[in-house]
Every structure is written in C-alpha cells, then in structure tokens.
Amino acid sequence: MARLYLIRHGRPSSTWGGHDDDPGLDDVGRGQAEAARDWLLSRPTDARPRLVVSSPLRRCRETAVPTAEALGVAVEVDPVVGEIPTPAALSAEARPGWLRSAFQxxxxxxxxxMDYDAWRGDIVTSLAARGNTAVFSHYVAINAAVSRLMGVDQVLAFRPDHCSITVLETDGTTVRLVETGAEAATNVL
Known part of the structure; x- marks a missing residue:
C-alpha cells in the first residue's frame, strides 16, 4: 500500500476573510513548511513521498516547495485538492459567513x-490514484477527504493545525485513513 500525506499549508501572512485573497506564508509558516519537510523525509524509504502535489493557492505552493526541493521533484499543482469552491453569486465579503455556516x-x-458531497468524493478519487505522495492542501479540503473516509457527513471531522500531516494509505483504488494529523485551536471558526 502506498502512503499519502495530506499536509495543511503553513501559517499564512493573512487570515481568510482578510484583504489578500491569496496570501503566502509568514515566517512561522515557512518554519512549519521546513518542519513538515523534515518529518516527511524521516519516513522509512518505502513510505517516503516521491511526488509532491499542491493546491493552486500560494500558501500551499510555498509550503510544498521545501519538500519538493529536498526530493528533487517539481510541485504538481492540482485544483482538485484546492479550497472549497465558493458559490458564484457570493461576494468575497460574504464568504467568511458562508464558511462559518457550512462548518456547522x-x-x-x-x-x-454545486454538490459539495460529490466534491469531497472527487478529492478521495484523486488521492486513490496516487502512489507515495505529499499533498499540500487546505483545512476544508482535508476535512472533505477525512470525513468521507470516516463515513461521517459532518463538514468538520477534525481541526487540522497548520502543517498538520494526516496519513492515508491507498492500493490505487481505495483509500484508508491511517491517522489524522495534529489538531489545534484555530481561528477558522
């Protein structure tokens, strides 16, 4: 079975609902990205990631770079593991309230x-097709995969901290949750 690692991005330079729609990492976030890299590289050779996949958003791409550089691979950008899609008619100012409601x-x-239950199924399907891979993603997208694998319908299955690493296994067809990553108090809610 191949190992998949779902890594929440490091701490961004601004929070969701802030003025920057696509913030990069702050200094703490860059340190978290390096710590995630070190943890991933410390895995046994047969479980170490060989590929690095990232959400298109800057905070994930910046978190993925130290791992990709250490492995000598390019970061593959995959929108499937990106942020939860916002309804088209929703303004940027209304998004935080919409997310708070969704989280409940x-x-x-x-x-x-759109069908958000189908969206979480698409994430799991995408993950199943990968070998040993580090996937840098987001709070809600990670919850989408974990809640599907746990068989629960609640949007929030757990509260992954910045650079929390959730471990999955795949045989190329199915995906199994091995362990959720570190949880922490978060300002997402």
Whole structure:
C-alpha cells in the first residue's frame, strides 16, 4: 500500500476573510513548511513521498516547495485538492459567513451552486490514484477527504493545525485513513 500525506499549508501572512485573497506564508509558516519537510523525509524509504502535489493557492505552493526541493521533484499543482469552491453569486465579503455556516452542518446541507458531497468524493478519487505522495492542501479540503473516509457527513471531522500531516494509505483504488494529523485551536471558526 502506498502512503499519502495530506499536509495543511503553513501559517499564512493573512487570515481568510482578510484583504489578500491569496496570501503566502509568514515566517512561522515557512518554519512549519521546513518542519513538515523534515518529518516527511524521516519516513522509512518505502513510505517516503516521491511526488509532491499542491493546491493552486500560494500558501500551499510555498509550503510544498521545501519538500519538493529536498526530493528533487517539481510541485504538481492540482485544483482538485484546492479550497472549497465558493458559490458564484457570493461576494468575497460574504464568504467568511458562508464558511462559518457550512462548518456547522453536513456536506449535503452546504448552500451553493454545486454538490459539495460529490466534491469531497472527487478529492478521495484523486488521492486513490496516487502512489507515495505529499499533498499540500487546505483545512476544508482535508476535512472533505477525512470525513468521507470516516463515513461521517459532518463538514468538520477534525481541526487540522497548520502543517498538520494526516496519513492515508491507498492500493490505487481505495483509500484508508491511517491517522489524522495534529489538531489545534484555530481561528477558522
């Protein structure tokens, strides 16, 4: 079975709902990215990631770079592991309230113009097709995968900290949750 590592991005230079729609990492976040790299490289050779995948957003791409450089591979950008899609008619100012509401419910109850339960299935399907891979993603996208694998409909299955590493296994078809990453108090809610 191949190992998949879902890594939440490091601490960004501004928080969601802030003025920068695509912030990079702050100094703490850069240190977290290096610590994640070191942890990933300390895995046994047969479980060490060989590929690095990232959400298109800057905070994930910057978190992925130290690992990719250490492995000598390019970062593959994959929108499937990106942020939860915001309804088209929703303004940037309304997004934080929409997210807070979504966090309180189930995947089927999220208001929007798409099927968010299907979105989380797409994430798991994408992960199943990968070998030993480090996937740098987001709070909600990681919850999408973990809640699906745990068989729960709640949007928030757990609260991954910045650079929290959740471990999965795949045989190329199915995905199994091995362990969730570190949780912490977060300002997401």
């Amino acid at each position: 419910g189930t995947w089927q109850a999220i208001e929007g113009d």
